[in-house]
Amino acid sequence: MKKMLSVAGAALLTVLAAVFAFGQPAHAAAGFSVAGGKLYDANGTEFVMRGVNHAHTWYPQQTSSFANIKALGANTVRVVLASGDRWTKNSAADVANVISLCRANRLICVLEVHDTTGYGEQSGAITLDRAVDYWLSIAGALQGQEKYVIVNIGNEPYGNQGYGTWATDTANAIKRLRAGGLTHTIMVDAPNWGQDWSFTMRDNAGSVFAADPQKNTVFSIHMYGVFDTAAEITDYLGRFRTAGLPIVVGEFGFNHSDGNPDEDTILAYSQANGIGYLGWSWSGNGGGVEYLDMVTNFDPNQLTNWGQRIFNGANGIKATAREASVFAGTSPSPTTSPTTSPSPTTSPTGGPTPPPAGCTASYTIVNSWQGGFQGEVKVTAGAAAITGWTTKWTFANGQTVSQSWNATVSNSGSAYTARNVDYNGRLGAGASTSFGFIGSWNGSNAVPAVTCTAS
Structure with a gap:
């Protein structure tokens, strides 16, 4: 059973101070x-x-x-x-x-x-x-x-x-x-x-x-x-x-x-x-x-x-799900990517016959205020797994990005490029990830078209 929580909104996350590395341990009493x-x-x-x-x-x-x-x-x-x-x-x-x-x-x-x-x-x-x-x-x-x-x-x-x-x-x-x-x-x-x-x-x-x-x-x-x-x-x-x-x-x-x-x-x-x-x-x-x-x-x-x-x-x-190999009998399990099978909750970003590889991206304005806004781009892999992605868009109304998270964002004038970081580049077929940013605008804030290239 869960208890109702009263939690303050989460702030932008900070980078870990250190990365921990641990070697291969011996199996514990032939267990996990x-x-x-x-x-x-x-x-x-x-x-x-x-x-x-x-x-x-x-x-x-x-x-x-x-x-x-x-x-x-x-x-x-x-x-x-x-x-x-x-x-x-x-x-x-x-x-x-x-x-x-x-x-x-x-x-x-x-x-x-x-x-x-x-x-x-x-x-x-x-x-x-x-x-x-x-x-x-x-x-x-x-x-x-x-x-x-x-x-x-x-x-x-x-x-x-x-x-x-x-x-x-x-x-x-x-x-x-x-x-x-x-x-x-x-x-x-x-x-x-x-x-x-x-x-x-x-x-x-x-x-x-x-x-x-x-x-x-x-x-x-x-x-x-x-x-x-x-x-x-x-x-x-x-x-x-x-x-x-x-x-x-x-x-x-x-x-x-x-x-x-x-x-x-x-x-x-x-x-x-x-x-x-x-x-x-x-x-x-x-x-x-x-x-x-x-x-x-x-x-x-x-x-x-x-x-x-x-x-x-x-x-x-x-x-x-894949059954643990320690069990003598193994029940049949699918060998295809989970998101290629029909599902009533499948993301609408792909058609019934998606391309064999690649990715797509969608741009959303999450919040907007006078002179500023929060944007989010959702990246979705195609019918095959990808190891990295790059998205690009061009602002038409002079918008600029001042900070971002979950992606490395660069620009040349109004043309912006965002690449995956080390922990969200690998996506299974049909899987998605998102990155966000804070931007500024003046006058209008039209949603640009976004392209996605997989690697």
């Missing part, structure tokens, strides 16, 4: 491992999460959900557990059964403790240290399952208050888990109700990663109303890619009480850049966010609009 910002299964095969969240702790009788989630194409399920502090404790036996259900359905299990949600702001929320107590108390159910289980220490630790100790607390929690004998890949959530609008996780991820003796930690960002523009999404995820740090979108929706997330960009950018995503959530939502149910009453035959989008839409689960 991290190298170069990517997640690898026990066979050394790259694994990209494509799945959903399931509120097991509140609906423990809904065990058929695992098979139903798998049948719709997912390769991962993030399972809500409770430590017993806020909700009824999930015992070691229950957790062992959850893992067996995941394995039987060839799903990777991401297990998370939900009692930490909103610590410092939410009454009754527990610390990460207390969550570690829970994990160590059920260690017997986890050990030996390193090939199939990822341990997500605590859901959305810290609300919008008191989050300054997130890095220290997270690093200490990781070290306690390692000292307690857990060698699994560990996932850590961002503060600020998971959305990291303060950039606390973003700016401290390198030190937290380095604190893990096994260098086997994945970072999880939750994307709701804070991430309502393509620029915010691509910049945040792109900085982790540039730093060589593993990032997953651990939760996101198509709408939320704190704003309207740009789910199309989340899906497209994740697919284009090999980033895992886990949508919220299968069924059973309450507290005013019932619209985030993917199916009605846990019935897989009653997909909601959100369920149709994430499972069957462009860059969705069915088209992009």
Whole structure:
């Protein structure tokens, strides 16, 4: 369940002070491992999460959900557990059964403790240290399952208050888990109700990663109303890619009480850049966010609009999920690009028979005021993946650009050129990215035609 947030508008993002580089770690007890910002299964095969969240702790009788989630194409399920502090404790036996259900359905299990949600702001929320107590108390159910289980220490630790100790607390929690004998890949959530609008996780991820003796930690960002523009999404995820740090979108929706997330960009950018995503959530939502149910009453035959989008839409689960190679049986998976198959939510920028390669671009005035404006250009790959792009346009009314983000912008008089930066040049077929800029105008501000050239 999600809590309504009250978040200030995000400012223009600043450049990371340093880029972190980490070598290839040894596989942890023949389980998952991290190298170069990517997640690898026990066979050394790259694994990209494509799945959903399931509120097991509140609906423990809904065990058929695992098979139903798998049948719709997912390769991962993030399972809500409770430590017993806020909700009824999930015992070691229950957790062992959850893992067996995941394995039987060839799903990777991401297990998370939900009692930490909103610590410092939410009454009754527990610390990460207390969550570690829970994990160590059920260690017997986890050990030996390193090939199939990822341990997500605590859901959305810290609300919008008191989050300054997130890095220290997270690093200490990781070290306690390692000292307690857990060698699994560990996932850590961002503060600020998971959305990291303060950039606390973003700016401290390198030190937290380095604190893990096994260098086997994945970072999880939750994307709701804070991430309502393509620029915010691509910049945040792109900085982790540039730093060589593993990032997953651990939760996101198509709408939320704190704003309207740009789910199309989340899906497209994740697919284009090999980033895992886990949508919220299968069924059973309450507290005013019932619209985030993917199916009605846990019935897989009653997909909601959100369920149709994430499972069957462009860059969705069915088209992009690849089963973990550690499972002996492999279900058929598509070999074509996800966005080439028909979808009711396919971007209208391409016709029914798009060109074999290349890209297109569209120009939008996002906001305008006397003498100034904010512009955005959306770049979309054609029917084949591209490794870079260049857009060009010419202002007809003397407009000028004073600052930009997510692109390198230059000009010769009124003719402007914008090229991708290192983290958003690679786009899968049909995938999109955006860049923005601040400009000035006087008299009129006509929208210019924009061309796009792929490389």
